[in-house]
Amino acid sequence: MLIINYQLNIRTVQDKQQIFCDWRRKWVRLTPEELVRQHVLHLLVEDFGYPKSLIAVEHPIRVADVSKRCDAVILAADWQPLCIVEFKAEHVRLTQKVFDQVAVYNRALNVRFLIVSNGHDTYACLVTPTGYDFFRQLPTYPQLMELCSVANGKAD
Numbered sequence: 001m002l003i004i005n006y007q008l009n010i011r012t013v014q015d016k017q018q019i020f021c022d023w024r025r026k027w028v029r030l031t032p033e034e035l036v037r038q039h040v041l042h043l044l045v046e047d048f049g050y051p052k053s054l055i056a057v058e059h060p061i062r063v064a065d066v067s068k069r070c071d072a073v074i075l076a077a078d079w080q081p082l083c084i085v086e087f088k089a090e091h092v093r094l095t096q097k098v099f100d101q102v103a104v105y106n107r108a109l110n111v112r113f114l115i116v117s118n119g120h121d122t123y124a125c126l127v128t129p130t131g132y133d134f135f136r137q138l139p140t141y142p143q144l145m146e147l148c149s150v151a152n153g154k155a156d
């Protein structure tokens with residue numbers, strides 16, 4: 001079971017549960033995936049220093065003339081995408097198919113960092129010219145900025 005460490009705002013309307021999404025500033029249907037999204041986003045903000053204002057939820061992209069949406073995109077201060085975050089319900093295994101989905105999304109954004117989470121398992125990796133470098137833990141926001149800067153050849 002997913003352990004929630006943050007006070008999430010949940011209500012029931014006409015026998016359906018809803019959760020308030022602070023990023024979209026509206027009530028949305030409470031699904032298992034949405035619960036993971038809200039938990040992990042609060043974790044990134046409260047424990048890893050990600051600026052709430054630089055997280056875009058349901059970020060629209062176009063892949064091969066098809067409209068898609070990334071679950072979340074972490075932005076730099078100049079609003080350039082740094083990281084795609086993909087969420088799955090806690091019962092969904094994080095398989096190669098999940099990583100393939102994120103890789104397809106990354107064709108549109110060309111970010112240097114990817115995060116995939118089902119609430120229990122979370123994988124974070126830097127996209128390199130030869131593949132992916134996986135990290136044992138999530139980077140803080142300053143670490144993410146540094147990783148992406150060095151990967152793009154912009155280190156001081």
